Amino acid sequence: MFTREDMTATILSNAEVAPCHYLMTLAVSKVFGQAQPGQFVMLRPVGRGFPFLGRPLGIYSLAEHADGARIEVLYRAAGKGTKVISALCEGDLIEILGPLGNRFEHKPGMKTAVLVAGGIGIAPLVFLVERLSLAALPERPGLILYIGARDSGSLLGIDRMRAFGVDVRVSTDDGSAGYRGPVTDLLLRDMASFDAATTEIYVCGPNPMLKRMSGICENHTVPCQVLMEERMACGMGACLGCTIEVRTPSGVEYRQVCADGPVFDLRSIVWR
Amino acid sequence: MFTREDMTATILSNAEVAPCHYLMTLAVSKVFGQAQPGQFVMLRPVGRGFPFLGRPLGIYSLAEHADGARIEVLYRAAGKGTKVISALCEGDLIEILGPLGNRFEHKPGMKTAVLVAGGIGIAPLVFLVERLSLAALPERPGLILYIGARDSGSLLGIDRMRAFGVDVRVSTDDGSAGYRGPVTDLLLRDMASFDAATTEIYVCGPNPMLKRMSGICENHTVPCQVLMEERMACGMGACLGCTIEVRTPSGVEYRQVCADGPVFDLRSIVWR
Amino acid sequence: MSANSRPNTTVQIGSLTLKNPVMTASGTFGYGEEYAPYVDLNRLGAVVVKGISLEPRRGNPPPRIMETPGGMLNAIGLQNVGVKAFLGKKLPWLRQFDTKVVVNIFGETLEEYGKVASALSGIAGIHALEVNISCPNVQKGGHVFGCDPDASREVTKVVKAATDLPVIVKLSPNVSDITQVARACEAAGADALSLINTLLGMSIDIEKRIPHLKNVTGGLSGPVVKPVALRMVWNTVRAVTIPVIGIGGVMQADDAVEFLIAGAKAVQVGTANFVNPRATMEIIDGIEEYLVRHGLNDVNELIGSLKTD
Amino acid sequence: MSANSRPNTTVQIGSLTLKNPVMTASGTFGYGEEYAPYVDLNRLGAVVVKGISLEPRRGNPPPRIMETPGGMLNAIGLQNVGVKAFLGKKLPWLRQFDTKVVVNIFGETLEEYGKVASALSGIAGIHALEVNISCPNVQKGGHVFGCDPDASREVTKVVKAATDLPVIVKLSPNVSDITQVARACEAAGADALSLINTLLGMSIDIEKRIPHLKNVTGGLSGPVVKPVALRMVWNTVRAVTIPVIGIGGVMQADDAVEFLIAGAKAVQVGTANFVNPRATMEIIDGIEEYLVRHGLNDVNELIGSLKTD
Ligand SMILES: Cc1cc2nc3c(=O)[nH]c(=O)nc-3n(C[C@H](O)[C@H](O)[C@H](O)COP(=O)(O)OP(=O)(O)OC[C@H]3O[C@@H](n4cnc5c(N)ncnc54)[C@H](O)[C@@H]3O)c2cc1C
Ligand SMILES: Cc1cc2nc3c(=O)[nH]c(=O)nc-3n(C[C@H](O)[C@H](O)[C@H](O)COP(=O)(O)OP(=O)(O)OC[C@H]3O[C@@H](n4cnc5c(N)ncnc54)[C@H](O)[C@@H]3O)c2cc1C
Ligand SMILES: Cc1cc2nc3c(=O)[nH]c(=O)nc-3n(C[C@H](O)[C@H](O)[C@H](O)COP(=O)(O)O)c2cc1C
Ligand SMILES: Cc1cc2nc3c(=O)[nH]c(=O)nc-3n(C[C@H](O)[C@H](O)[C@H](O)COP(=O)(O)O)c2cc1C
Ligand code: FES
Ligand code: FES
Numbered sequence A, B: 001m002f003t004r005e006d007m008t009a010t011i012l013s014n015a016e017v018a019p020c021h022y023l024m025t026l027a028v029s030k031v032f033g034q035a036q037p038g039q040f041v042m043l044r045p046v047g048r049g050f051p052f053l054g055r056p057l058g059i060y061s062l063a064e065h066a067d068g069a070r071i072e073v074l075y076r077a078a079g080k081g082t083k084v085i086s087a088l089c090e091g092d093l094i095e096i097l098g099p100l101g102n103r104f105e106h107k108p109g110m111k112t113a114v115l116v117a118g119g120i121g122i123a124p125l126v127f128l129v130e131r132l133s134l135a136a137l138p139e140r141p142g143l144i145l146y147i148g149a150r151d152s153g154s155l156l157g158i159d160r161m162r163a164f165g166v167d168v169r170v171s172t173d174d175g176s177a178g179y180r181g182p183v184t185d186l187l188l189r190d191m192a193s194f195d196a197a198t199t200e201i202y203v204c205g206p207n208p209m210l211k212r213m214s215g216i217c218e219n220h221t222v223p224c225q226v227l228m229e230e231r232m233a234c235g236m237g238a239c240l241g242c243t244i245e246v247r248t249p250s251g252v253e254y255r256q257v258c259a260d261g262p263v264f265d266l267r268s269i270v271w272r
Numbered sequence C, D: 001m002s003a004n005s006r007p008n009t010t011v012q013i014g015s016l017t018l019k020n021p022v023m024t025a026s027g028t029f030g031y032g033e034e035y036a037p038y039v040d041l042n043r044l045g046a047v048v049v050k051g052i053s054l055e056p057r058r059g060n061p062p063p064r065i066m067e068t069p070g071g072m073l074n075a076i077g078l079q080n081v082g083v084k085a086f087l088g089k090k091l092p093w094l095r096q097f098d099t100k101v102v103v104n105i106f107g108e109t110l111e112e113y114g115k116v117a118s119a120l121s122g123i124a125g126i127h128a129l130e131v132n133i134s135c136p137n138v139q140k141g142g143h144v145f146g147c148d149p150d151a152s153r154e155v156t157k158v159v160k161a162a163t164d165l166p167v168i169v170k171l172s173p174n175v176s177d178i179t180q181v182a183r184a185c186e187a188a189g190a191d192a193l194s195l196i197n198t199l200l201g202m203s204i205d206i207e208k209r210i211p212h213l214k215n216v217t218g219g220l221s222g223p224v225v226k227p228v229a230l231r232m233v234w235n236t237v238r239a240v241t242i243p244v245i246g247i248g249g250v251m252q253a254d255d256a257v258e259f260l261i262a263g264a265k266a267v268q269v270g271t272a273n274f275v276n277p278r279a280t281m282e283i284i285d286g287i288e289e290y291l292v293r294h295g296l297n298d299v300n301e302l303i304g305s306l307k308t309d
Helices: A030-034 A080-086 A119-132 A158-163 A183-191 A207-218 B030-034 B080-086 B119-132 B158-163 B183-191 B207-218 C082-095 C110-119 C149-162 C178-187 C223-237 C253-262 C279-293 D082-095 D110-119 D149-162 D178-187 D223-237 D253-262 D279-293
Strands: A008-018 A021-028 A040-045 A055-058 A061-065 A068-076 A093-100 A112-118 A142-149 A167-172 A199-204 A224-227 A243-248 A251-256 A263-265 B008-018 B021-028 B040-045 B055-058 B061-065 B068-076 B093-100 B112-118 B142-149 B167-172 B199-204 B224-227 B243-248 B251-256 B263-265 C011-013 C016-018 C022-024 C046-052 C065-068 C071-074 C100-105 C128-132 C167-170 C192-195 C199-202 C217-221 C244-247 C266-269 D011-013 D016-018 D022-024 D046-052 D065-068 D071-074 D100-105 D128-132 D167-170 D192-195 D199-202 D217-221 D244-247 D266-269
Touching: A008 A080, A021 A080, A021 A093, A030 A061, A030 A068, A030 A093, A040 A068, A040 A080, A055 A068, A055 A080, A055 A119, A061 A119, A068 A080, A068 A119, A112 A119, A112 A183, A112 A207, A119 A142, A119 A158, A119 A199, A142 A158, A142 A183, A158 A167, A167 A183, A183 A207, A199 A207, A207 A224, B008 B080, B021 B080, B021 B093, B030 B061, B030 B068, B030 B093, B040 B068, B040 B080, B055 B068, B055 B080, B055 B119, B061 B119, B068 B080, B068 B119, B112 B119, B112 B183, B112 B207, B119 B142, B119 B158, B119 B199, B142 B158, B142 B183, B158 B167, B167 B183, B183 B207, B199 B207, B207 B224, C016 C100, C022 C279, C046 C082, C046 C128, C065 C217, C071 C223, C071 D223, C082 C100, C082 C110, C100 C110, C110 C128, C110 C149, C128 C149, C149 C167, C149 C178, C178 C192, C178 C223, C192 C223, C199 D223, C217 C223, C217 D223, C223 C244, C223 C253, C223 D071, C223 D199, C223 D217, C244 C253, C253 C266, C253 C279, C266 C279, D016 D100, D022 D279, D046 D082, D046 D128, D065 D217, D071 D223, D082 D100, D082 D110, D100 D110, D110 D128, D110 D149, D128 D149, D149 D167, D149 D178, D178 D192, D178 D223, D192 D223, D217 D223, D223 D244, D223 D253, D244 D253, D253 D266, D253 D279, D266 D279
Parallel strands: A112 A142, A112 A199, A142 A167, A199 A224, B112 B142, B112 B199, B142 B167, B199 B224, C022 C046, C022 C266, C046 C100, C100 C128, C128 C167, C167 C192, C192 C244, C244 C266, D022 D046, D022 D266, D046 D100, D100 D128, D128 D167, D167 D192, D192 D244, D244 D266
Antiparallel strands: A008 A021, A008 A093, A021 A068, A040 A055, A040 A093, A061 A068, A224 A263, A243 A251, B008 B021, B008 B093, B021 B068, B040 B055, B040 B093, B061 B068, B224 B263, B243 B251, C011 C016, C065 C071, C071 C217, C199 C217, D011 D016, D065 D071, D071 D217, D199 D217
16 A cells, blocks of 8 residues: 555656756655656645645656655646746655656567657656567567657657667757657658558657657558647546547446556547 | 825834743834834734734834834734734735824923833833933933743843933832842832923733733823723724723723823723 | 837727726725825726715724735625715815726615615716625514615616616626626626625634634635636626626736636726725736737727637 | 444434435436446445436537636536436336435426426335426526525425425525525425535636636535535524525535534535546545544534534
């Protein structure tokens, strides 16, 4: 059973790594040692009126040690709540729930992992790649990252990806780095070259990009997993607040992003 | 007209000077240069849900300089709000309203000022003494402080009082310093020696002590001013929230502590 | 809109023209004088003064207020100086400003409502009356006028008959269906509606086991009531054709904009004045900035612009 | 009280005995399973499960929730698995715990309320029914049962007739006078009352000018509603003789103690579970500590101990 200690983290660092983007390192309890790529945590500053609800953030990296674990989250100060979180300092305590949600999957025979990230969407994919590079696979899979961002300054996590031997393909909205235009254009060019039987696509990014991805997937058969986002209260399937619509054999049904996801088959998503 | 700047202070220091007691130094705007003994400020941490309302705190000291002023407040972390304030750090901004309220008065012919403080009640009296020692009086008044506290550790402001040449008489509940028992006992012994025409008594402390003081005043004629406390919202006479009952020629009436006070003639107070 | 032309912020509350949609809420701005050091009253859309009754009232015994999470409770008990002192001592000071003065009135009987209304009519410097119907009717076992559509209609009729001033009826949120009361007041001739007044609440000192307020219960106000107020404004604007003024938890410009988008023609700023005496000034500036940022020439384009399906 | 003897925390809700006055609030604790990693269900006074209807319900389209200052809005739309799946899939798991299971039920017609109630009766592991009357009556133009004393009485009668289980009627706060509804339910045979359900609220995305909730309006919960809930509990305990359960913004032990002092025989913990899954455990411990600190041998000495004059 989780204890108070499991629900409290100490901030080891919380630095601005790009305009409005922060990297936070947290000392957490042993229970986070089981965290898997795609899973997330709910973070909430201690003893303030605001934010009232926790904020869901994906796990960017995990390191276990003798008496606990250490996780990193890479996040954008998107609104009022994450701004408050970004103002917290080394040594501050923060309430944490997790690890929450399901995980990115891969079939034993996977030969190529294609990662598609939009902006801050890179965060959970870095953790995935770290684990894939350690995974017990017949042969080490080829790793290709397609990453898009507003400008070169907003390109995050690339160095780590390269360190894991990932082949990185960059696009920016303003052309300040790599291809100028949506990252999905870059991917589309190469789609035909991927073998649906041995390739897995992992996507994380803003909704417009995800919608373009589902357009691409209509004309291809490569399996594609997406990390979905929705407003959350409990993070554990109790409040039924974080609902999305998915296609199932028995018709369109509601799913909870926190409990049934956040990772879904991109082709099953019904976009609003 | 007050500006945003006049309503924002920078915390220069906020140190625990005794268990649960804090001394906060604030860099404030020029408008606080007019502050008078007995007046108070409303303090509220910036950009948090809690505390929602400002907390009224008396002015402990004031120093003007070229481009602004500096005030000190001496306060007890009495409840949730002041606890949050006590956790603020050097460099933090805090919302401030003031100077608010009326002031301690003294007649031109005053020869002796008798100060009666209970615990943290010392705070506004230190500012008063500082000003009295500078006041344009025919002769420098004799200054006597009767101060009571729970124990020797909770006796605050005494050194400053002595530095102003105040004759300090101490009492504690546990006898760990000076007389053991209520400070009003100490005062009562000397009451007869005070000349009502040239003496002024100034009182600040917890309600039980104030009630004992009014008992003493019934049998003596020395003028007595008291600093009253009541819950406040606006601090400027608009919400009519900080009401107390006072006796007036036209019968018992309500007064607002923030606007008509906080300083009142102790003999006029109707105690609940 | 050319870069340097400022958007129009003038709004119309029936025959009452406000230079901008920001008013002060009754009981939270005194009689204006208290806030003169912080606020340029000339910039306000309107000043709504503390509720006035025929005779002066002492109000409730203390303690009268208590902070709650994100708000406050008050049981002031409608303490006020009475019509005579208001006209003699308070109004003359307010007359010097180029703003609209709205006098909030109340009574304990229908007759009293009528008398206060007529006593305030035909007097220079008073531009409208706001009728607080959240008061107990002493002739009806202390039942609150504003909680009953019929009683609300009666009060509105009496006040309308007693004055030629625009009449704004201020609704209570402590009702099952605020649109019923709203329609009743509209039918009785109200020129506009303002809502909400405070939500009835309570809080307890668990160490002493006594209520924090001597009056036991009090009115809840502040940010906490905004979602309820916004919902009631949204319901009301679609139930009546007269202008609706939004009140409840307006702390900053964003809150005001929410009410305007929901369909309120103006807002009133209440508890915010206590925690930030310059709140009204900052809200007026913030609304204008919002209009410019969104390329709107006129605040009236914003009012009622909520998109739903 | 000897130093090491622990105070009694057992309370009686009609014929229902709770080992302590802390229950979970419907819809905020799932079917219990979700919180098993955080909460020892054996320690709970009772578990109130997510509202159950005769047939499964999909609920409202997203977005369904939004944070507000000091609280949250929800428009889940009463999504649930339906009676059959509840009995088949959820109840068996709950049976293993030494706690009381209260099933929260609702319907869109009187008949539906009756059918759900009887379908859940005479089944091992169900100890009481809580009737959510804050639902639109499809046969009465969608008018909410709980906002009308007569409709509330009817629902209570129908449910009482359909079951031998203790019946707790859960009241809506969106009414002019909650004591009227409370008395109507008591007269119709309710064994206990629980209050409050959520306050109707709304919030707007001012950049997109759309409501934050697809359903436009939603139910407000969390710390912000506590003063309103406490006031209604205080009014209700003095209006009826049956036990009252306090709900609304119970985040920590102090909040629970406030409700008990006001006269509630038990409390339900709702939104608090979302921000602190261990809230119920900490509240149970905190209440006991309060009793010890104040030298009380029995929580029943605390219940209704508010001093007023
Ligand atoms: C499973 C999951 C993983 C995520 N991982 C990351 C990550 O690694 N890095 C990162 O920067 N962001 C991530 N997000 C998005 C992040 O949760 C939001 O940016 C954040 O909640 C915004 O909160 P706010 O207070 O700044 O914004 P506000 O607009 O002030 O928030 C208002 C409310 O809406 C919610 N909300 C707003 N935007 C989102 C969103 N996109 N998703 C979910 N809730 C939202 C907030 O949580 C809050 O409850 C993730 C979201 C989910 C669901
Ligand atoms: C004019 C004036 C001058 C004061 N000067 C000082 C000072 O110099 N040093 C000092 O330590 N204290 C001073 N006080 C008392 C101080 O304001 C309270 O201790 C403080 O407000 C407690 O807030 P809290 O959040 O810690 O307590 P809580 O109990 O959490 O506060 C709850 C509410 O009650 C109000 N409240 C509680 N106690 C008091 C009180 N005694 N007076 C007024 N409001 C209260 C709070 O402001 C808040 O609104 C002064 C009070 C007044 C009215
Ligand atoms: C201290 C106080 C006094 C009030 N007095 C009155 C009053 O005299 N007449 C009235 O109609 N409303 C009165 N109100 C209600 C406010 O005008 C307003 O309707 C309510 O506070 C909600 O707005 P807010 O959340 O912005 O404060 C008072 C509110 C407060 C907090
Ligand atoms: C997400 C959510 C779902 C809810 N679902 C139900 C429900 O199905 N049935 C019901 O009677 N009340 C439901 N409620 C109301 C709660 O049980 C409770 O009455 C209310 O939230 C106030 O308590 P709180 O402030 O502690 O949350 C729900 C509340 C929330 C926040
Ligand atoms: S956040 Fe509560 S169910 Fe997903
Ligand atoms: S605090 Fe508002 S009148 Fe004194």
